[in-house]
Amino acid sequence: xxxxxxxxxxxxxxxxxxxxxxxxxxxxxxxxxxxxxxxxxxxxxxxxxxxxxxxxxxxxxxxxxxxxxxxxxxxxxxxxxxxxxxxxxxxxxxxxxxxxxxxxxxxxxxxxxxxxxxxxxxxxxxxxxxxxxxxxxxxxxxxxxxxxxxxxxxxxxxxxxxxxxxxxxxxxxxxxxxxxxxxxxxxxxxxxxxxxxxxxxxxxxxxxxxxxxxxxxxxxxxxxxxxxxxxxxxxxxxxxxxxxxxxxxxxxxxxxxxxxxxxxxxxxxxxxxxxxxxxxxxxxxxxxxxxxxxxxxxxxxxxxxxxxxxxxxxxxxxxxxxxxxxxxxxxxxxxxxx
Numbered sequence: 565x566x567x568x569x570x571x572x573x574x575x576x577x578x579x580x581x582x583x584x585x586x587x588x589x590x591x592x593x594x595x596x597x598x599x600x601x602x603x604x605x606x607x608x609x610x611x612x613x614x615x616x617x618x619x620x621x622x623x624x625x626x627x628x629x630x631x632x633x634x635x636x637x638x639x640x641x642x643x644x645x646x647x648x649x650x651x652x653x654x655x656x657x658x659x660x661x662x663x664x665x666x667x668x669x670x671x672x673x674x675x676x677x678x679x680x681x682x683x684x685x686x687x688x689x690x691x692x693x694x695x696x697x698x699x700x701x702x703x704x705x706x707x708x709x710x711x712x713x714x715x716x717x718x719x720x721x722x723x724x725x726x727x728x729x730x731x732x733x734x735x736x737x738x739x740x741x742x743x744x745x746x747x748x749x750x751x752x753x754x755x756x757x758x759x760x761x762x763x764x765x766x767x768x769x770x771x772x773x774x775x776x777x778x779x780x781x782x783x784x785x786x787x788x789x790x791x792x793x794x795x796x797x798x799x800x801x802x803x804x805x806x807x808x809x810x811x812x813x814x815x816x817x818x819x820x821x822x823x824x825x826x827x828x829x830x831x832x833x834x835x836x837x838x839x840x841x842x843x844x845x846x847x848x849x850x851x852x853x854x855x856x857x858x859x860x861x862x863x864x865x866x867x868x869x870x871x872x873x874x875x876x877x878x879x880x881x882x883x884x885x886x887x888x889x890x891x892x893x894x895x896x897x898x899x900x901x902x
Contacts, residue, residue, distance in 0.1 A: 615739050617715045619702075624713040624739055628691035632684050632709075634673065635695030635718070637732060637884045639664055641749070642693065644886075645742050651687045653679060656697060658839065658882035676701075684708050691715065691739065696883075715739055725793035726757065729885040753885050756892035760798050763899035769803035770795070771828035771866075773818075775851035776836040780858075782818035783834065784809030790875065790883060791832050794891065803828035820860040830898075831855070831866040832873045839880030873898050 613626045632651040633642055636658070642649060643663040655675040657665040664670060671687070674680050676697035684692065685708040692705055695718040705714060717735045719728035730750045737746025772783035772791035782788075785795035785802045787809060795802060804826035809816050835851035842848050851874055861867050873895060879887055 615715055615735055617717055617735055619716060622713050622715050625690050627741060630687060630689045632687055632689045632692045634698035635693050636881050637696055638693050638736060640882055640884050640886050641736055645740060645745060647740055650689060651683050656881055658878040660878045681708055726797050729888060733885050749885050753889045756889045757797055759896035760892045763896045764798050764800060766801060768829045770800045770830045771803040771826060772832045774834040774836050775854045778849045778854055780854060782806060782816040790834050790879060820858045824860045824864050827864055828866050830871045834875045834879060835877060836880045838877040
C-alpha cells in the first residue's frame, strides 16, 4: 500500500502576498465569504479529539497526517486502514504486513533492542501509536517528541484479553476516525469467539505449546503467551497444569516425555521462529516438524489423530484482534470437524 508524506506549506513571497491583498481588497464582497470559508476549513483541519488510553485522556490532532507506529498489535490494522505511517520498527513488523515492512518511504526505527529513537523526533509526527515491545520507551518518546500525541492500548494484565483487544480496536478507531471499521473488527472477533465456544467439547483436554530453535515450550492456561488467554475465552480443559507457570515469551520448560504423559486430546502450537528473522534461514525448523517428528509424541492421542492446530506463521509478531479472530475461527473449524 503506497503512502506519501504530507507536504510542508511553503512561505509565500512578499511581492505575491502584496499583489494578492490588492486583489482581495478590490473585491470586498467576495473576500468576506472567502475568508470565512478559509477559516472554517482551517478550524476543521486543526480539530482535536480526545482518546482515553492506558495513560489517561490524550488530545490528538485529527486527522493525524503523520504517524509513528511501534505497536505490533496495531501494524496490520493501521495498514488496512491506509494510515500514513512514516516511521516503524521494520525488523519486528510482521512479514504479512508488507504495506509497512516493505515500504521504502517509511523510515526504519530498528528493533526494540536498539532502536534509533532520534527518528521519532525528526519525523515530528502528529501521533505515535506505541505499545508491546516498545512500551518501555514511552517516556523517551514523550521527551523526544513533546508536541506529538502518544497513545498506548497495550492489554492490561488484570483484564480479560478479549475485552482488551476490543478496547484496543475501539481506541484506534476513534483516534483515526475509523469507528465503523473498528466496530466491524469487534463484530468479527465476537462471532469467531462464539463459534469456538459453541464448537468446543468440554471433555476434550487441550495443551498449548510453542516452538523455537527446535525445542518445545509449555504455554500455560490463562497466563501463557498468545494461547494462554484462549483457554479462558473458550473455557477449554487443560491437559496439564504446571505450578508457578509464567507468561514468558519462550514458554516454560517441558520435556516431550511430560507432554506424552499428559496425553492431550488436542494441541495448539505457536511457532515463534516463523514470525521472526529466523524464518527462511537454514537455522529454521518448523513447529510442525518439531512436534510430529518427536518419537516420544508418536502415541499421543492428538498427534496420532492429527488434532493439532498451528497458529498463523506471523502470530508471534502480530497478536492483533485480527490474528485472534483468525485463530478462533480456525479452532472452531477444527472442533466442528472433530
